[in-house]
Amino acid sequence: MSVLIYASSSDGKFKKSSFEVVSYGKKVAEELGTKLIALTINAKDVTELQNYGADTIVSVNNEALNEFNAKEYASVIQQVAESKESKVVVIDSSIDGIYIGPLVSVALNAGYASNVVDAPSSTSPFVVKRKAFSNKGFNNTEITTENKVIGLAKNSFGIHENPVTALVENFDALVSEPGVKSISIDKAIGKVTIADADVVVSAGRGLKGPENWGMVEELADVLGAATACSKPVSDLGWRPHGEHVGQTGKPVATNLYIAIGISGAIQHLAGINASKVKVVINTDPEAPFFKAADYGVVGDAFDVVPQLISKLKDFKAQNS
Amino acid sequence: MKILVCISHVPDTTSKINFTDNNTNFDTNGVQFVINPYDEFVLTRAMWFKEKQGATVTVVNVGSASTESTLRKALAIGADNAIRINAEPKDGMSVAKEIAAVAKEGAYDLILAGKESSDYNGQMVPGMIAALLGYNFVNGCVQMDVDGTHVTATREIDGGSESLQTSLPLVVGGQKGIVEESDLRIPNMRGIMMARKKPLNVIESTNSDNATNSVSFEKPAPKGAVKLVDAENIDELINLLHNEAKVI
Ligand SMILES: Cc1cc2nc3c(=O)[nH]c(=O)nc-3n(C[C@H](O)[C@H](O)[C@H](O)COP(=O)(O)OP(=O)(O)OC[C@H]3O[C@@H](n4cnc5c(N)ncnc54)[C@H](O)[C@@H]3O)c2cc1C
Ligand SMILES: Nc1ncnc2c1ncn2[C@@H]1O[C@H](COP(=O)(O)O)[C@@H](O)[C@H]1O
Numbered sequence: 393m394s395v396l397i398y399a400s401s402s403d404g405k406f407k408k409s410s411f412e413v414v415s416y417g418k419k420v421a422e423e424l425g426t427k428l429i430a431l432t433i434n435a436k437d438v439t440e441l442q443n444y445g446a447d448t449i450v451s452v453n454n455e456a457l458n459e460f461n462a463k464e465y466a467s468v469i470q471q472v473a474e475s476k477e478s479k480v481v482v483i484d485s486s487i488d489g490i491y492i493g494p495l496v497s498v499a500l501n502a503g504y505a506s507n508v509v510d511a512p513s514s515t516s517p518f519v520v521k522r523k524a525f526s527n528k529g530f531n532n533t534e535i536t537t538e539n540k541v542i543g544l545a546k547n548s549f550g551i552h553e554n555p556v557t558a559l560v561e562n563f564d565a566l567v568s569e570p571g572v573k574s575i576s577i578d579k580a581i582g583k584v585t586i587a588d589a590d591v592v593v594s595a596g597r598g599l600k601g602p603e604n605w606g607m608v609e610e611l612a613d614v615l616g617a618a619t620a621c622s623k624p625v626s627d628l629g630w631r632p633h634g635e636h637v638g639q640t641g642k643p644v645a646t647n648l649y650i651a652i653g654i655s656g657a658i659q660h661l662a663g664i665n666a667s668k669v670k671v672v673i674n675t676d677p678e679a680p681f682f683k684a685a686d687y688g689v690v691g692d693a694f695d696v697v698p699q700l701i702s703k704l705k706d707f708k709a710q711n712s
Numbered sequence: 713m714k715i716l717v718c719i720s721h722v723p724d725t726t727s728k729i730n731f732t733d734n735n736t737n738f739d740t741n742g743v744q745f746v747i748n749p750y751d752e753f754v755l756t757r758a759m760w761f762k763e764k765q766g767a768t769v770t771v772v773n774v775g776s777a778s779t780e781s782t783l784r785k786a787l788a789i790g791a792d793n794a795i796r797i798n799a800e801p802k803d804g805m806s807v808a809k810e811i812a813a814v815a816k817e818g819a820y821d822l823i824l825a826g827k828e829s830s831d832y833n834g835q836m837v838p839g840m841i842a843a844l845l846g847y848n849f850v851n852g853c854v855q856m857d858v859d860g861t862h863v864t865a866t867r868e869i870d871g872g873s874e875s876l877q878t879s880l881p882l883v884v885g886g887q888k889g890i891v892e893e894s895d896l897r898i899p900n901m902r903g904i905m906m907a908r909k910k911p912l913n914v915i916e917s918t919n920s921d922n923a924t925n926s927v928s929f930e931k932p933a934p935k936g937a938v939k940l941v942d943a944e945n946i947d948e949l950i951n952l953l954h955n956e957a958k959v960i
Pocket of ligand 2: 772
């Protein structure tokens, strides 16, 4: 028996979420009194994973897997899980992780709990806490099948160092002709994405028009943050759809979320509530967002944001 | 082309979420139920295939009789017929098995679902249906076209999009983009009248096994009061973020 985690990588490099998934897998393996196996696909420095407790690293290298393909990746996870008799498989909650989770679950005849936010509260019965109702609640879910698949919510368990010396094994996975083929990828290069960011700077209709986003981008730049927006802003075409966050947009679970000129409607809050620290800048002291915020500035964005940029620049200069 | 659209019946996005029976059940008191927002997008795309390419559109829900109002709304928007699989949904796996059985029986070419239902946020039913049937699967789909059995689709990826090619039979987990918000349809009087005459077949469930059980619910911990910082004292905000919150 073992616990298996899939450590996703892009261009051979692990994402931070992978270290969180390893940390989580280690905790589950300890509770079950078993070993943690980390699976990597076409990743380079695989031994990095031993810092977080991976006892065995199974490295799959295959050109046919250079481009992500949900069905093929799920099949590789299945092959490794079966060969290692893994009873619990943990996957991250990235867009790709969510794509493969249900496929792995069916392939392994395993119950699947997605958006899990904590280590199992008990392993027999096996109970995990997961997000539900768009962050307005949590559900404690028992997985009743012998095999189990867990989708770990981002920034929920944290990264925990736990250095071990891992055994590295190569694994020859069978890959078939994909039924869904990737033709091209369209992606802004060098831009911090909402999924990867530790900080997100988000702005709403209070900014009046797309021409005023320069200061939002500058603030994001200073903080190494991704930019986001409320739904009406993307509906109006002021910002690309990919920046829309909230219940019906992208979820945000960052360390810091700065909301500028956003009223804080329930559908907006539902998508960003999982962020640890929320700062709100709004002219209206009655804006509902202040009730959900940790820090607030009642003031005009066109006055506050430029000040914040210049003071943050000073702060960065002193602290670097 | 035969299209099956999976419709989940969920609390309106403004609903206050409460739990009853010692936090073991969702409190439906005063909650208004609607078509899951993501499902509205894929249903509207199905209407386009119906009008432009002569597709037939069936909507399906796994649920009790209380979900029929939602299915009637989908019929009023323009679906040809509806199927309700009579079962309280137990988990994503059992729902997917029920729908997969109907999809196979009816030989649907295209199965459209939302990428996520806004109640349990499972993000699993469409992928499970595809895996159970061995059909092709595109998740997070923001654009799709069908030509014969050939399909081109675009899915959202982190920081951008990916163009894909695949073929029918296909399962899609869709979201905004597959049609625009402004294209969403509200049922009109004529649609509502016509929906009354359209078939809504209730079929018994196959009692598919569930793989997970809900044990209990919790609400998020209450939040402390906001700390307000004067707009003339932004240094204090930076100080708090650095020394107290430790996020910069
Ligand atoms: C089914 C459904 C799903 C939805 N999903 C989402 C979702 O996922 N995400 C989402 O964001 N919304 C969503 N919404 C929309 C949501 O209800 C709100 O309408 C939306 O979030 C409001 O956006 P906003 O705060 O940018 O705009 P507004 O509500 O117009 O608020 C603008 C704010 O800016 C402030 N302001 C004005 N001028 C200034 C200034 N100079 N400086 C500082 N502040 C200023 C105002 O005081 C106000 O609080 C959804 C709605 C529905 C019905
Ligand atoms: N009970 C149900 N009946 C019909 N379709 C459903 C049901 N539950 C989920 N779905 C479909 O599956 C999608 C994803 O749901 P979920 O996996 O529950 O997040 C939804 O957008 C619906 O299209």
